[in-house]
Amino acid sequence: MNIPLVDLKAQYQTISSDIDQAIRRVIDNTSFIMGKEVEAFESAFAAYCQAECAIGVASGTAALHLALRACGVGPGDEVITTSHTFIATAEAITHTGARPVFVDIDPRTYTLDPVGIEAAITEQTRAIIPVHLYGQPADMDPILKIAREHDLRVVEDAAQAHGAEYKGRRVGTLGDVACFSFYPGKNLGAYGDAGAVTTDDPEITNQVRLLRNHGRRQKYEHLIEGHGERLDALQAAILDAKLQHLESWTDARRSLADHYRACLADDGNIILPFEAAGVRHVYHLFVIQIPSRDQVFSSLREDGIGVGIHYPIPLHLQPAYRYLGIGAGSFPVTETCASRVLSLPLYPEMTMEQATWIAERVRFHVEQNSVS
Numbered sequence: 001m002n003i004p005l006v007d008l009k010a011q012y013q014t015i016s017s018d019i020d021q022a023i024r025r026v027i028d029n030t031s032f033i034m035g036k037e038v039e040a041f042e043s044a045f046a047a048y049c050q051a052e053c054a055i056g057v058a059s060g061t062a063a064l065h066l067a068l069r070a071c072g073v074g075p076g077d078e079v080i081t082t083s084h085t086f087i088a089t090a091e092a093i094t095h096t097g098a099r100p101v102f103v104d105i106d107p108r109t110y111t112l113d114p115v116g117i118e119a120a121i122t123e124q125t126r127a128i129i130p131v132h133l134y135g136q137p138a139d140m141d142p143i144l145k146i147a148r149e150h151d152l153r154v155v156e157d158a159a160q161a162h163g164a165e166y167k168g169r170r171v172g173t174l175g176d177v178a179c180f181s182f183y184p185g186k187n188l189g190a191y192g193d194a195g196a197v198t199t200d201d202p203e204i205t206n207q208v209r210l211l212r213n214h215g216r217r218q219k220y221e222h223l224i225e226g227h228g229e230r231l232d233a234l235q236a237a238i239l240d241a242k243l244q245h246l247e248s249w250t251d252a253r254r255s256l257a258d259h260y261r262a263c264l265a266d267d268g269n270i271i272l273p274f275e276a277a278g279v280r281h282v283y284h285l286f287v288i289q290i291p292s293r294d295q296v297f298s299s300l301r302e303d304g305i306g307v308g309i310h311y312p313i314p315l316h317l318q319p320a321y322r323y324l325g326i327g328a329g330s331f332p333v334t335e336t337c338a339s340r341v342l343s344l345p346l347y348p349e350m351t352m353e354q355a356t357w358i359a360e361r362v363r364f365h366v367e368q369n370s371v372s
């Protein structure tokens with residue numbers, strides 16, 4: 001058997017006529033930039049997130065960058081986030097001219113630990129970016145409380161968490177503004193790069209709309225200097241077609257996650273994902289922790305199982321962030337996770353039998369590596 005980490009072809013096969021029609025429609029209309037395809041997706045996605053507004057942009061990275069700029073973050077400022085995330089979270093901060101300031105993560109949810117925030121706040125701090133990592137919302141109440149006390153903006157990185165919920169509310173409306181990626185492998189994925197910003201704040205909405213399109217209010221009138229970071233009409237049409245299926249895909253992910261749990265006992269050799277109380281985890285990734293990760297990873301690959309590691313090197317230890325001067329040992333929880341996390345294949349079209357077999361192989365290799 002050969003099971004990839006994600007299988008985009010399997011998904012296309014289930015919806016090919018919808019997708020083909022959407023693409024055909026855009027080509028027939030030759031309206032490739034902005035226009036009604038983009039508007040239709042924006043309102044559908046805003047409704048899905050229970051947000052006032054969604055603004056389509058070119059990628060998740062662009063969403064984060066423009067959201068931060070719209071919040072007034074710029075040169076000399078500091079933005080607090082975690083080091084256990086995809087590099088785009090931190091790059092977006094640097095793109096504005098601000099500096100990323102990392103804090104450690106909670107050992108069970110892998111999201112920003114509110115306990116570390118206050119100590120990281122300085123005169124320069126302007127915003128906090130909690131990352132809803134692997135599909136689980138960060139613990140937003142304490143984060144929002146600290147943000148209110150210190151007059152900081154909260155920008156959700158929801159790139160991995162479309163449809164996730166925190167205390168009955170969808171991500172995308174929990175902070176001041178939220179950022180989504182529609183990179184092909186994400187829970188809602190385009191056929192190329194795409195992203196969105198969601199918010200209830202009309203001021204942020206206006207700013208992001210200006211910023212994504214060269215600061216343009218109307219043709220040849222530019223209020224500010226912006227960026228070329230619009231969402232393509234082709235991607236919007238594809239995303240709109242796929243959005244109709246997102247809830248059933250999320251249900252399938254959650255059922256597969258339950259099945260993995262049932263097959264893999266949390267016995268000290270394997271640590272299973274923790275779903276916090278009051279949260280709907282959408283399992284962008286099913287991430288376990290095992291002390292003998294590197295050996296088990298290679299053995300599973302040899303079995304034909306497309307395991308991944310998200311993420312093997314924390315941002316503060318990446319060559320790209322050496323200039324921040326943060327040494328090893330600075331964020332112990334993050335660093336331990338980086339050495340132990342392992343992502344198992346999970347996509348809506350995967351079968352329970354496949355998950356059963358993967359779990360068997362995981363148990364087998366973990367046992368092999370704990371005796372020797």
Ligand SMILES: *Cc1c(COP(=O)(O)O)cnc(C)c1O
Nearest residue numbers: 059060061086088089159181183
């Ligand atoms: C994917 C991702 C991004 C960036 O999204 P792109 O669409 O690839 O630019 C940002 N943050 C996190 C946590 C992600 O997983």
